[in-house]
Amino acid sequence: MELNYLLDTNIILYHLGGKLKRPLPNGRFIVSFVTEIELLSYPSLELAEEKVIRNFLKRIQVIGIDQEITEKTILLRRKFKLKTPDAIVAATASVYDSCILTNDAHFQRIDELRCKNLAVK
Secondary structure (H helix, E strand, C coil): CCCEEEECHHHHHHHHCCCECCCCCCCEEEEEHHHHHHHHCCCCCCHHHHHHHHHHHHCCEEECCCHHHHHHHHHHHHHHCCCHHHHHHHHHHHHCCCEEEECCHHHHHCCCCCEEECCEC
C-alpha cells in the first residue's frame, strides 16, 4: 500500500537543493496551497529557481482549502496555538491522512499527526 506524504516547505527546498541525506521515500506526495505560496513568494527568488519549483509542483497534487480543512485548521490552531499557515498545513495532512515530511519540530507536538523528520547534509 502506497503511503501519502505531505511535503513541508523546508523539505521541498532541501530536496531541490540536494541537501537531504537520503532521497524522499516512495509514496504519493501532496502539498498544501500554503506551501506553494511560501515557495514562490520569496522576494529574492530568481527566474531559474522559480522554474524548478513550478516544474516540481506540476508533478504533485497541490491541495486547496475546503470546509473540512478549514474546520480542522480552526481546531488545530486553537488546541496547539499554531500560526495559521502551519495549522492549514497540519489540517491538510490530517484530512488527507498523510504523514508530514518536515524539519520543523512544532509539528511533532500534534499528537494526532504522523510526522517524519528528514535529515539534511
